Amino acid sequence: MSGSYVGILRLCVYAAITAESHGVVTAETIQKAFRQTEEGFTTLVSELWGSRPNMATVGTCCLVGVIYQQTLFIASLGDSRVVLGKKVGNTGGMAAMQLSTEHNANIEAIRHELKELHPNDPQIVVLKHGVWRVKGIIQVSRSIGDLYMKHAQYNREPINAKFRLPEPMNMPLLSANPTIISHPLHPSDSFLIFASDGLWEHLSNEKA
Numbered sequence: 001m002s003g004s005y006v007g008i009l010r011l012c013v014y015a016a017i018t019a020e021s022h023g024v025v026t027a028e029t030i031q032k033a034f035r036q037t038e039e040g041f042t043t044l045v046s047e048l049w050g051s052r053p054n055m056a057t058v059g060t061c062c063l064v065g066v067i068y069q070q071t072l073f074i075a076s077l078g079d080s081r082v083v084l085g086k087k088v089g090n091t092g093g094m095a096a097m098q099l100s101t102e103h104n105a106n107i108e109a110i111r112h113e114l115k116e117l118h119p120n121d122p123q124i125v126v127l128k129h130g131v132w133r134v135k136g137i138i139q140v141s142r143s144i145g146d147l148y149m150k151h152a153q154y155n156r157e158p159i160n161a162k163f164r165l166p167e168p169m170n171m172p173l174l175s176a177n178p179t180i181i182s183h184p185l186h187p188s189d190s191f192l193i194f195a196s197d198g199l200w201e202h203l204s205n206e207k208a
Contacts, residue, residue, distance in 0.1 A: 002045050025073055030073055033175060034144070034177070035076065037181060041145050042147060042151075045058075045147050056159055058146070061077055061080045062076070062178070063081075072192075073183075074181050075179070077143055077179075078143050079103065079139065079197045081102055081195060081197075082098075083192070083195075084097040084191075085100050085192070086186075086188045096204075096208070099181060099183060099192075103143075105125050105141060106131060113141070135173060137162075141175065149186060150173065155169055195208070
């Protein structure tokens with residue numbers, strides 16, 4: 001998804017939190033904000049289907065951090081990651097604490113989750129060119145957008161053939177439901193790194 005759409009989605013999440021909960025942040029308000037963002041993008045794809053059908057193949061990871069009353073909330077979809085840098089006593093050293101887990105089919109736990117959700121589909125995850133992918137197409141199991149993997153009406157012509165499934169889609173293959181964690185902030189918590197797989201494929205948490 002282009003940078004402009006990513007920016008719009010982030011603004012939607014924060015705006016929804018503010019509008020719906022009067023500034024009070026909970027896991028439920030963040031989840032609702034993600035749902036509203038997905039619904040808004042779905043409406044856009046529906047409106048543009050006649051002129052820009054390949055918008056149905058557009059998607060993005062989404063990683064949100066909100067601090068409210070000394071609690072850090074992290075909500076994630078896709079293969080981005082948040083790492084917290086913590087001071088180690090009075091040594092001057094720093095420890096890395098991973099706060100989110102990627103939704104990527106290359107992770108065994110994600111493949112297991114997908115197989116449990118789709119027990120009647122032996123091809124829900126396929127190893128292709130050394131990489132595990134959902135239906136052999138996409139690595140992430142959760143995202144905003146990617147409606148061609150969520151709604152059967154968008155997995156058909158005229159979208160690009162490489163995105164079209166050979167068999168009918170009976171249920172969404174991807175989810176827009178984020179994983180949300182809360183972390184009480186401590187004086188030793190120093191900084192956060194928000195980054196996509198473009199960084200984490202090359203650097204460990206500690207190196208970053």
